Amino acid sequence: LAKTTQPISMDSYEGQEVNITCSHNNIATNDYITWYQQFPSQGPRFIIQGYKTKVTNEVASLFIPADRKSSTLSLPRVSLSDTAVYYCLAVTYKAAGNKLTFGGGTRVLVKP
Amino acid sequence: DSGVTQTPKHLITATGQRVTLRCSPRSGDLSVYWYQQSLDQGLQFLIQYYNGEERAKGNILERFSAQQFPDLHSELNLSSLELGDSALYFCASSVGGSSTSTDTQYFGPGTRLTVL
Numbered sequence: 001l002a003k004t005t006q007p008i009s010m011d012s013y014e015g016q017e018v019n020i021t022c023s024h025n026n027i028a029t030n031d032y033i034t035w036y037q038q039f040p041s042q043g044p045r046f047i048i049q050g051y052k053t054k055v056t057n058e059v060a061s062l063f064i065p066a067d068r069k070s071s072t073l074s075l076p077r078v079s080l081s082d083t084a085v086y087y088c089l090a091v092t093y094k095a096a097g098n099k100l101t102f103g104g105g106t107r108v109l110v111k112p
Numbered sequence: 113d114s115g116v117t118q119t120p121k122h123l124i125t126a127t128g129q130r131v132t133l134r135c136s137p138r139s140g141d142l143s144v145y146w147y148q149q150s151l152d153q154g155l156q157f158l159i160q161y162y163n164g165e166e167r168a169k170g171n172i173l174e175r176f177s178a179q180q181f182p183d184l185h186s187e188l189n190l191s192s193l194e195l196g197d198s199a200l201y202f203c204a205s206s207v208g209g210s211s212t213s214t215d216t217q218y219f220g221p222g223t224r225l226t227v228l
Contacts, residue, residue: 043202043219098168105154
């Protein structure tokens with residue numbers, strides 16, 4: 001079972017790039033890593049997903065090195081509205097039963 | 113709006129009572145997931161159902177149970193409630209969830225349970 005570990009919090013300033021790393025040991029061969037964003041009292045929202053190397057969409061980039069023991073979510077040029085909690089998720093699909101492991105979440109505070 | 117609906121939005125009850133939380137997945141989604149989030153805590157995965165069958169079990173207490181009905185909506189039953197059960201309960205849904213690791217989960221707005 002993959003165990004995911006994230007920093008508890010990080011601060012940044014508007015316009016800067018924020019990088020959040022999630023460590024996931026024992027990740028299975030077929031596991032994808034997914035990142036979610038959550039605002040207070042709201043359900044998490046999908047940001048990005050990847051398997052290996054780098055994936056980029058309109059809001060973020062995700063880098064997963066070849067050994068896949070970690071992944072880094074990159075938020076370019078953050079704004080105040082990016083203040084939220086960010087979670088990484090590893091899912092292992094097995095016939096005997098799936099395993100879902102969310103990281104503890106990283107609270108990102110963007111300052112003016 | 114994710115397309116996942118949860119009822120009720122708020123629920124206040126007393127210790128020892130039993131409550132039922134309801135979730136309707138997005139149209140076409142076969143999987144439903146339940147999560148518990150206590151105040152200022154992370155997401156704790158409880159259980160997943162896929163097309164009516166249990167597919168994954170997390171840290172779900174024996175006092176809690178869930179099921180997914182033929183119309184794919186799901187209910188989470190919480191019994192013998194304790195003060196510590198007060199939390200936000202989220203439901204999420206995804207298209208697959210049986211053998212596809214790329215499934216994206218779409219979360220509902222949550223049900224806030226307060227146990228007094």
